Amino acid sequence: MxxxxxxxxxxxxxxxxxxxxxxxxxxxxxxxxxxxxxxxxxxxxxxxxxxxxxxxxxxxxxxxxxxSDPSLDSLATVMEAYASLVVEAGFNELIDFRILIETECARMAATNAGESVLKELRAVLDRMEKVKGVRAKFSKADIAFHLAIAKGSGNRIYAGVLGAMERRIIEYAQTNRGDIDWYSGVIEAHREIVDAIALGLPDKAAEAMRRHLVSSKRHFLDLESLGGET
Amino acid sequence: MxxxxxxxxxxxxxxxxxxxxxxxxxxxxxxxxxxxxxxxxxxxxxxxxxxxxxxxxxxxxxxxxxxSDPSLDSLATVMEAYASLVVEAGFNELIDFRILIETECARMAATNAGESVLKELRAVLDRMEKVKGVRAKFSKADIAFHLAIAKGSGNRIYAGVLGAMERRIIEYAQTNRGDIDWYSGVIEAHREIVDAIALGLPDKAAEAMRRHLVSSKRHFLDLESLGGET
DNA sequence: ATGGGAAATCTGTATGACAACTTGGGAAAA
DNA sequence: TTTTCCCAAGTTGTCATACAGATTTCCCAT
CATH class of the missing domain: 1.10.10.10 (Winged helix-like DNA-binding domain superfamily/Winged helix DNA-binding domain)
Structure with a gap:
């Protein structure tokens, strides 16, 4: 060659x-x-x-x-392409990767996030409450929530890498899950995270985020084992 | 357009x-x-x-x-290109990212690593001892060490992402650091990590890895502030 | 049935031409 | 002199054609 x-x-x-x-x-x-x-x-x-x-x-x-100047977009584009390929082969690994990064994001956001980020987070929470039950819109708000936290971490690499995976992961993981209890649970978990960040409690924010994501992962795996496909 | x-x-x-x-x-x-x-x-x-x-x-x-099948190589290629661009703008963020991932790798390796990985780690340790003082070879062995641990984590994403950054980071961070004490310190830290993994102690392995990397980061920042450029 | 080889298929490279767009400088106007 | 406007040169985007080099397919002779 x-x-x-x-x-x-x-x-x-x-x-x-x-x-x-x-x-x-x-x-x-x-x-x-x-x-x-x-x-x-x-x-x-x-x-x-x-x-x-x-x-x-x-x-x-x-x-x-x-x-190019090292715009995060370029990294995101490429990682997204990659994520779409790996999604079948190693979805578990991808989710674990995400959990690791997001937990750290939450921790850092608790010390670094300014008032503007908090404001954005609260706005997203309100929006989620409003679109509760409409899966497409809810997903979109969900993504916005996690990205806002990543941005609040102050580390652009986290935000870039995460932004690349977020959409695909959430789309994939939320297939076939529509009961109202689940929506409420997600919002509740999010609220807990925001509160911890607002109070400036890194460990608590990290722990809340981790719990939230691990529970998401479990939900997803349950659905998958039951044959929950598109 | x-x-x-x-x-x-x-x-x-x-x-x-x-x-x-x-x-x-x-x-x-x-x-x-x-x-x-x-x-x-x-x-x-x-x-x-x-x-x-x-x-x-x-x-x-x-x-x-x-x-393509989602070979990790493709991700590595692209991340490497990205890392080379971002290296000036946000080196700190890149290092933090690395610390996060590698700490987790060490933790997971302590529970997942098999005998073959341990054998490889010990071999690399010996080699580092042998080439102590020769910067180029030492760096190479250093990279091999960290990649072996990433591989031992069992999560291919970690290994892929890390492999992409490792070479560039270490090359960059080790500029102008040649005294023998430093080499010994690195080897000592590595040995500590391997021991923790061998004993199957996740938290201890993670903590040892984190200490090692944070100290590297500090060294690097010190050198940089003194004007240590190529 | 099988092995071999020719033909069909496919990507890699070269060449030439023109369209669409950007940029810088010079001519014309104030 | 200064400002404005326009055009010419430079640059990337797209098209058509041709052939080289590699692989795959298929048919024919044994």
Missing amino acids: SQRSREIIDEIEGEILAGKISPGVRLPSEEKLCERFGASRTVIREAIQQMRGKGLLRTTKGSGTYI | SQRSREIIDEIEGEILAGKISPGVRLPSEEKLCERFGASRTVIREAIQQMRGKGLLRTTKGSGTYI
């Missing part, structure tokens, strides 16, 4: 991560790169496309190709 | 993650896709290249394009 584009990718990536080219800087034009690597424009473009897929490059028609 | 390839990517990705196409299955040939989307082969290929970059597709010359 020769793959001319592979070599080119390796070389350019190498320069990027060696710091020779910094985020925001424009890459030489495709034509220039053709000269430099002695390859056709086709190959150069294939290399660029692949790096774009990774989120390493960003192109603007008419202007040029630029090194 | 129209971006014909964008639409195609969205559609194909949508089908993949909706489960309409499963890992291992072959995608229709480029020509067929041209017909289906009413686009030129160029556009189809650009879409494919980008998804290849994400690790979503795998192509074999002469045979076809296939949906």
Whole structure:
């Protein structure tokens, strides 16, 4: 497997991560790169496309190709793609991963979250109360809740990684669960978490979050073993 | 920004993650896709290249394009690219992320690790003792140590995510640190972790790992504030 | 039935051309 | 001189065509 584009990718990536080219800087034009690597424009473009897929490059028609600044979006995009593949093979592992990160998010949020985050959390709680029973809307609010906490942690990596998985996990895990008791239970758990964060109690917030997620996981596994498929 | 390839990517990705196409299955040939989307082969290929970059597709010359099975490598590739970009902006956050995951890995390894993992860990310890003082080799062994523990956790996500960051973090963090006391300290900390895992003591293993990493982080930050740059 | 080889299929690369868009600078106007 | 406007050069996006190199399929001769 020769793959001319592979070599080119390796070389350019190498320069990027060696710091020779910094985020925001424009890459030489495709034509220039053709000269430099002695390859056709086709190959150069294939290399660029692949790096774009990774989120390493960003192109603007008419202007040029630029090194991405490390937007969390790019990480999220890729992790989402990955999560969608792994979802069947190792859903358990993915959930455990999520529990680990979110528990830590809650803990950190209790010390770092400002008033604006708390306000957002309370707004989401109200919304969940309002849409109780409507699964699609409830899920959406649920996701918003967890992302808000991740944001409140102050660590952008957590928020990025989590945002990548959240939607898919919740969609997947909440299939076939519609009784009103369950909705109320979720809201109650969320409220407990918010209270702990508001009071600035890291351990309590972490513990509440962990309990909430572990119970979700159990619910999901029960449903699955009963054959709860779409 | 129209971006014909964008639409195609969205559609194909949508089908993949909706489960309409499963890992291992072959995608229709480029020509067929041209017909289906009413686009030129160029556009189809650009879409494919980008998804290849994400690790979503795998192509074999002469045979076809296939949906990747969720190999951890693909995630690692992408996270590595990301880590290289974020490394300047939020190195602290990246390290905290690592500490969180590795602590959990150590905890889980204490209950899940089999004899083979323990054997590997001990072998790595010996090797570190042998190359004490040679920074490049020591770093390599250091990475191997942490990855072995991640593997011993039994959760492939941890191992994948960590493998993606490990090399870059350690390379970056160990710059300018060469005195013999430091090497000994690292080995001592590692030995403590291995012992706890061998005895099957989750909390102790986790605590030892956390102490080790937090101390590394502090060392690194000290060096940095003194102007320790490449 | 089987083995071998040719044909069909498929991805990788090269070339040339044009469209769509951005950018910078120069000409024209104030 | 300063400002405004427009266009020309530069750059990426898309198309069509052709052929090389690898793999797979299938048919024919043994």
